[in-house]
Amino acid sequence: MSESDGSAGEQPTVLVVEDEEELRRTYELWLASDYEVLTAAEGEEALELVEDGVAVDVVLLDRMMPGLSGKETLSEMRDRGVGAKFAMVTAVEPDFDIIEMGFDAYLTKPVDEDRLRDTIDSLRSQEAYSDALDEYTSLLAKKETLKTRKSEEELAESDAFAELETRLAELEAELEDADSGAGDDAGFVAALRSIDEGTQRTEPEES
Known part of the structure; x- marks a missing residue:
């Protein structure tokens, strides 16, 4: 050590x-x-x-x-x-x-x-993020990791991945419906989502 x-x-x-x-x-x-x-x-x-x-x-x-x-x-x-x-x-x-x-x-x-x-x-x-946003960023990291390593067919067939996406959607709604004190958090969720979408668009195809 x-x-x-x-x-x-x-x-x-x-x-x-x-x-x-x-x-x-x-x-x-x-x-x-x-x-x-x-x-x-x-x-x-x-x-x-x-x-x-x-x-x-x-x-x-x-x-x-x-x-x-x-x-x-x-x-x-x-x-x-x-x-x-x-x-x-x-x-x-x-x-x-x-x-x-x-x-x-x-x-x-x-x-x-x-x-x-x-x-x-x-x-x-x-x-400094809320617990909900903490969970959201953690799940989003897992989603991005799996999308870069698994085929679309494997993702579509996975119940675990479907549950992950469902939970992400629930957390997005929870954060975006939060009161004005959580407004910055909701904005951050939108930013994370746009980054995720950009990653999907730019992910290189495997030869």
């Missing part, structure tokens, strides 16, 4: 949970200038860290690790009330099982520095 030279409390804290030492060091090197970076080589080590009361803002989780998997580590952290944002950073191709996972972003390796930083910045910006 290690951390950057930044003073505690002055920078947001990112916990990198990755069993490959070279990747842990690479992510830490990329992030250390702007974040306090903590690292763990396995899920159990990460759980011990948060159990000791270390405050974490964003957790980057590999899915396939010795001992506890990333999915199990994520579930344990959620159960223990860890209030961080979670991004899966993994070589595992996403399948429909990701719909039931409690992550906020899903990155498929290899990941470059800009994409990793952009994801962390985006997750950090969500901290």
Whole structure:
């Protein structure tokens, strides 16, 4: 376990949970200038860290690790009330099982520095959102991930994907019907929807 030279409390804290030492060091090197970076080589080590009361803002989780998997580590952290944002950073191709996972972003390796930083910045910006918008952004990330990896036929045949789209529509309606105090949230939902639609239009076709 290690951390950057930044003073505690002055920078947001990112916990990198990755069993490959070279990747842990690479992510830490990329992030250390702007974040306090903590690292763990396995899920159990990460759980011990948060159990000791270390405050974490964003957790980057590999899915396939010795001992506890990333999915199990994520579930344990959620159960223990860890209030961080979670991004899966993994070589595992996403399948429909990701719909039931409690992550906020899903990155498929290899990941470059800009994409990793952009994801962390985006997750950090969500901290003040309402619970409904939190759920909306999480589900939208899962929808976008599946749409880039599954064929239209597979999506159409999936009951889980249909339920995801139904829940997204319910959340959109809930946020857009909110009172004036949530007006900014509703506008953000519209912006997210337009980004999602733009992603669908520009997604390159596989050869």
